[in-house]
Amino acid sequence: MMSEDSWKNVYSYLSNSYGKNHFTIDKPFQQLLKYFRGAVPDLTPLGEFAGGELLEISDYIDKGAHPKHIMWSIDGQRVDEVWISPMQRLVLERLLKEYHVNAYPYKGGDWFQHFASIYLISDPGIACILTVTNQTAYTLYKYGDAYQRTLVDGMIGENDKILFGATWFTEVQGGSDLGANLVEAYKDGNTWKLNGITKYFASDAGLAHYALVTARPKGAPSGAKGLGLFLAPKLDSSGRRNFLIRRLKEKSATISVPTGEVEFHGSEAQPIGELNQGIYYTVETLTVSRIANAFGALGLARKAYLEAYYYAQKRKAFGKPLIEHPLVRRDLLDMEVYIEGTMALALKSVSEFQKSWMSTPPYNENYNYARLLTHIAKNMTADMSAYVTKMAMELHGGIGFLREFPIERLHREALITPIWEGPSNIQALDMLEALVKKKAHLTLIKDMENLVNQLKEDRDLGDLALRSINESLSGILGMQIQDAQYYAKDLLNTLGNAVATVLLLHAGESLGSSRLRTVGKLYATRFLEGKVYPIEDLRGGDVVFMIDEVEFANCP
Numbered sequence: 001m002m003s004e005d006s007w008k009n010v011y012s013y014l015s016n017s018y019g020k021n022h023f024t025i026d027k028p029f030q031q032l033l034k035y036f037r038g039a040v041p042d043l044t045p046l047g048e049f050a051g052g053e054l055l056e057i058s059d060y061i062d063k064g065a066h067p068k069h070i071m072w073s074i075d076g077q078r079v080d081e082v083w084i085s086p087m088q089r090l091v092l093e094r095l096l097k098e099y100h101v102n103a104y105p106y107k108g109g110d111w112f113q114h115f116a117s118i119y120l121i122s123d124p125g126i127a128c129i130l131t132v133t134n135q136t137a138y139t140l141y142k143y144g145d146a147y148q149r150t151l152v153d154g155m156i157g158e159n160d161k162i163l164f165g166a167t168w169f170t171e172v173q174g175g176s177d178l179g180a181n182l183v184e185a186y187k188d189g190n191t192w193k194l195n196g197i198t199k200y201f202a203s204d205a206g207l208a209h210y211a212l213v214t215a216r217p218k219g220a221p222s223g224a225k226g227l228g229l230f231l232a233p234k235l236d237s238s239g240r241r242n243f244l245i246r247r248l249k250e251k252s253a254t255i256s257v258p259t260g261e262v263e264f265h266g267s268e269a270q271p272i273g274e275l276n277q278g279i280y281y282t283v284e285t286l287t288v289s290r291i292a293n294a295f296g297a298l299g300l301a302r303k304a305y306l307e308a309y310y311y312a313q314k315r316k317a318f319g320k321p322l323i324e325h326p327l328v329r330r331d332l333l334d335m336e337v338y339i340e341g342t343m344a345l346a347l348k349s350v351s352e353f354q355k356s357w358m359s360t361p362p363y364n365e366n367y368n369y370a371r372l373l374t375h376i377a378k379n380m381t382a383d384m385s386a387y388v389t390k391m392a393m394e395l396h397g398g399i400g401f402l403r404e405f406p407i408e409r410l411h412r413e414a415l416i417t418p419i420w421e422g423p424s425n426i427q428a429l430d431m432l433e434a435l436v437k438k439k440a441h442l443t444l445i446k447d448m449e450n451l452v453n454q455l456k457e458d459r460d461l462g463d464l465a466l467r468s469i470n471e472s473l474s475g476i477l478g479m480q481i482q483d484a485q486y487y488a489k490d491l492l493n494t495l496g497n498a499v500a501t502v503l504l505l506h507a508g509e510s511l512g513s514s515r516l517r518t519v520g521k522l523y524a525t526r527f528l529e530g531k532v533y534p535i536e537d538l539r540g541g542d543v544v545f546m547i548d549e550v551e552f553a554n555c556p
Contacts, residue, residue: 011056015406016310017303018055022120023047026302027550028340029119031516035507036347037112043120046099050120055303057087058123058256059406067258069206069248080245082206082258092129095121096157102134103156106141111354112347115295122299124413124420125256129164131292132204135285136165136212139229142358143273143281148231151210166208167285168232168262172200176426178214178282179224183264185215185271192271194232194264197246205245205260209234213264214282217275228278230269243267253412280361287371290378290421291353294346297385297417301339304392304410308332309545311396322395330538331395332545334526335388340516341500341523342377342384348503349373365443372440373499375431379489380496382418389414428488436481441473448499451506458505458517461524465498468528472498497527515543515550 012018023029023043030040065085073079095101101121104113114134121127137155140148154163174180183196194215204211213230220226236242246261273281309332312322322328352370359367389411393400400407418424434440448469452462472494476484504520507513518537522544525531 011059014059014404015055015307016314017051017306020051020306021047022051022055022303022306025051025306025548028336028516028519028547029116029302029343031511031513031550032340032343032347032507033112033116035511036351037110041109041113041116043113043116046101046117046120049094049099050122054091054121054123054126055406057091058126059409061085061088061125061256062253062409063403066255067206067248069245069258069260071245078241078244080206080241080243082245082248082260084207084256084258088126088256091126093157093162095126095130096162100157101130102137103158105357106137106152106156107158111291111350111357115291115346115350118292119295119299119302122296122303123256124296124300124416125254127292127296127299128203128254128257128420129207131289131296132167132208133163133165134292135167135288136210136231138288139212139272139281139285140231142284142360143277144231145270148270148272154209163209164204164207166202166204166211167289168199168202168211169214169282170201171196171198172261173198176422178227178279179222181214181216181227183213183215184218185228185230185269186218188266191237192230192269194230194243194267194269197263199262199264201249202245202260202262203257205248205262206258211243211262212272212282212285213269214278215269220275224279225276227282228275229272229281231272232264232267232269236268252415253409254416277361286421287353287374290374290427291346291349293417293421294342294349294374294377294381297381297414298339298343298346300410300414300417301335301381301385301388304389304407304414305332305335305339305547307407307410308335308392308395309547326538328395329541329545330533331391333522333533333538333541335391336545336547337519337522337526338384338388340519341497341504341527342381344503344507345373345377345496345500346381348499349377363438365440368434368438368440369443369447372431372434372438372444375427375434376492376496376499378421379418379424379427379492380500382414383424385414385417386411424489424492428492429485431492432476432484432488435473435477436484441477444495444499445469445473448502451502455505455509457509458521461521461528462502462505464524465501465528468494468498497523501528519544 033040068083070081070083101117105111118127133155137152141152153159155165171181211232213232214227216226217228244263249259315322356366356370393407393411396407455462472491476491501524508517
């Protein structure tokens with residue numbers, strides 16, 4: 001008879017990172033958390049779960065436990081529920097109640113703990129369910145009425161009954177152009193109702209107890225500023241199904257989150273806050289999910305890196321382990337430098353968001369700065385994740401392309417991160433709006449100048465980053481708007497690479513970490529100057545890419 005330990009360890013034959021604590025082995029992540037947060041939160045229990053059961057369950061759901069749309073009950077009633085695997089239900093319950101993933105910002109924790117948890121989870125589907133639920137809680141917590149705020153505890157795992165949320169903004173005819181929304185809101189006596197059949201990418205369809213829905217109140221002006229934000233419950237006041245699910249999408253990845261098409265036919269809804277502020281509330285929730293997207297992208301890249309890193313230590317080719325081959329070492333070095341640079345960007349966006357998240361329209365300077373950083377971090381982490389997961393797949397050779405091993409799934413999952421929450425063109429245009437209308441670049445320049453002026457070492461690279469920021473901004477902001485839009489993605493990447501360089505160098509000095517300073521210099525070489533890493537850096541590259549053996553000062 002097979003022992004209990006035997007069946008628990010079957011997945012170790014497929015994954016080289018399985019069974020490891022994905023928090024404790026990730027020393028660079030702890031180091032950067034220390035820099036930005038001042039202390040490293042104890043996420044050891046979640047790290048163990050993320051590197052064990054959760055890793056295995058996520059892979060199993062992708063391969064054979066897909067959510068199913070249950071349209072009709074056995075009694076002939078239209079129910080439009082989604083049936084998910086019992087193990088997925090247990091995972092979600094544990095993440096909400098045992099690991100408090102969504103509760104942190106509202107119950108004595110902070111946004112660092114929340115987004116660090118999304119990083120460790122890193123399965124985009126499961127993380128999406130938690131994120132859209134958190135977005136709903138966030139909006140009700142800030143802008144809801146007395147009743148709506150009572151729903152928050154269920155969405156953050158603080159009640160016996162878990163309530164799932166959703167954010168249904170995208171419509172088939174408009175996509176990221178929310179101003180093209182056609183779903184209409186109207187008053188029927190004292191009740192608001194919704195009509196429209198175009199909510200086309202509705203994550204958590206069939207799971208959500210409540211959904212945030214953008215709709216245009218009857219008679220409101222066209223465009224994004226005419227939208228209101230509404231809360232649509234799954235059941236109407238008579239206890240009947242309040243909206244219909246047309247179907248679930250067939251997707252390349254993100255299998256664990258059911259994504260459907262939703263129809264409203266006189267569906268009951270409650271307005272949130274002030275109707276004429278709907279687009280501002282909506283964009284706020286997108287800031288939350290864009291930061292989550294950044295950490296999901298980082299988490300996927302980290303898991304792919306771990307698979308490649310441990311595989312390279314075991315696999316032999318041409319008479320020696322892969323990790324001893326110069327080109328493999330160069331690939332690992334490149335992947336790690338890219339991960340840590342974009343990780344610094346993402347944590348910086350959290351740092352600024354943590355300071356300003358209770359700001360309300362028209363928003364303060366800190367919030368506009370956080371939003372600017374979020375556009376940059378979201379886009380750059382997504383590009384990084386697609387690249388790093390591809391490289392990790394390549395380092396596995398042919399087996400990296402086989403569905404039976406997890407590395408193939410990690411790359412598939414990473415490909416959604418540039419698309420979710422607005423693709424790169426949208427991030428670039430929204431960033432440009434934050435610069436032109438909100439003058440957020442002035443805060444950016446002041447912040448980066450302050451950090452560079454504190455550098456005692458590597459000041460030349462800090463000055464190079466500042467010049468890059470100032471020259472790129474002055475060039476773009478001096479153009480006509482159409483020309484500025486054409487170059488907006490270039491500006492986004494230039495700002496991101498310069499800011500990442502400054503953050504890594506400053507973090508290295510602040511923490512007394514020569515290794516982190518080295519990462520900063522390598523990042524500047526590769527991404528700011530566009531040069532190849534010197535071979536001297538490759539010879540000592542293990543100091544960078546052996547992330548589970550990193551030693552650094554002032555960090556537990």
